[in-house]
Amino acid sequence: MVSINRYLSSQKWDLLLKALPYQLPTTIIGHSVMNQPIYAHRLGNGSAKVLLWSQMHGNESTTTRALLDLFAHLRSPDGTRLLEGLSLMIIPQLNPDGSSAYTRLNANKLDLNRDALDLSQPESIALRKVFDSFSPDFCFNLHGQRSIFAAGKRGNPATLSFLSPSANEQRSYTPARVKAMQLIALIHKNLRLQIPDQIGRYDDTFNPNCVGDCFTSLGVPTLLYEAGHNALDYDRDFTKKMILNALITALNAIEDGDYFNHSTEEYDQIPKNEKDYVDIIIKNVNVKTESGFFKNQELAVLYQEEKMGESVFFRPVYHSFSEKIALLGHRVLNAEDILKDSEVEFMEGKTIDIS
Ligand SMILES: [Zn+2]
Known part of the structure; x- marks a missing residue:
């Protein structure tokens, strides 16, 4: 079985961006181990700031493809209105070398999601610099997961999974963590009609070297998004649409503050991801x-x-x-x-x- 969509090299991504009928505001935030530029796009001038990055793991391309659709949405009337209240900083491929090689790791064979404290890799340093200078109110850490996960023990395939990472060993519900939980609870409720019982919740064991845990411990709510599996969609076209929905839903809720109406109990009720x-x-x-x-x-x-x-x-x-x-x-x-x-x-x- 062959997938044409799962492989998204930095070269392929460049071509996709160049083919757009409009130009995205683009800056270079750093360079990869193999000296490839790492790009970021800043959109909107609103007061609530959201930092999003994808393909920190190079072989997890579904969320990057969803970002391309998000760019299109942000040019629609709904999207334009959204951008009046938000400032977005979007890094589509944090790990361009891994994206081209189709590997989870970067060119030094290191997992960038275990490098948040060490900051030993140029890609990790680039992300941290943007985090410090942009000073986001929310972060979205966009990933893809294998087809092995169920939403709950022997449940449906986990088409999407989320996590509000822990900020400390005690996994306590810090203010930043609670905000991410409320937002995930809202996403879960809104997407339930399209993917009933197909949303899972990741384990919250604290690992300060994971980017989400690190940023949450610094007081910034950071949502882990995982693009998962559905039926026989190995290209993950359906999943890409659900990721886009989940992104738009969350951005709207940040803009209008609607997530305040959701509780940590709702988050806790989302079934756990199981390797089933x-x-x-x-x-x-x-x-x-x-x-x-x-x-x-x-x-x-x-x-x-x-x-x-x-x-x-x-x-x-x-x-x-x-x-x-x-x-x-x-x-x-x-x-x-x-x-x-x-x-x-x-x-x-x-x-x-x-x-
Ligand atoms: Zn990942």
Whole structure:
């Protein structure tokens, strides 16, 4: 299976911006390890300031694609009105090297979302400088998550997930954290009609080297957005639309203060993200391993994303098997419909030959 949309290199992104029928105000806020410019776009002159960044992890492109649609929305009458009350600073690709290589990490093989205190990487320093000089009232930390997450134990796929990160070890509800919780509760309520029971909430273990935790501890409400999975939409076109909705909903609520009408209890009721999904479950499989032969098993298969040229290829690999598997599958198939051989030799992580 191949996705044409998941791979969004910095070169591809530049072309998309150049093809716009209008020019975005653009500044260079720093350079990556490989000396690529990191761009930011400042829009609006309103009093409430929001800093957004995407593709801090280079292989998480869905939210960046949603930003392109956000730019278009901000030129509509609704968007123009919104910009009267807001000032936005938008960094679409914080990690241009990782975006081009389709890696989570930057070119020094470091996770920029574990570098908020160390500030050892030029990309982290660029973000921190903007944070200090722009002095935002809110931050949106835009990411993408794997297809393994359910919204609640054995729930629907988590098409979107959120977190209001902790500001300290005690995970206490600081004023900044509460604001982010209220905003997420509002997003959850507004998007429930479109994606019922498909919104999850991330674990809030405190890690001061994560950017969201760091910025929240500095008193700025920081929302983690995760673009997740829905049905068989591996291009994540539907998810992109939901991210856009969630962005517009939150920006409107910041502009009109509507999030004050929501509570931390509503946030706490959002189901937790659970690692309950695999991409395929194959039933009635005969499995051979080093320790024996097992008839009529259920076999779990995961896709591993690999960049090939200008696309992303999903390589199916063995995950686990058992008589009755405790996982959910985005697809559930019968062995004879998908397997090339009547029995398989199981090895975790090995490519599986499927039709
Ligand atoms: Zn991420």
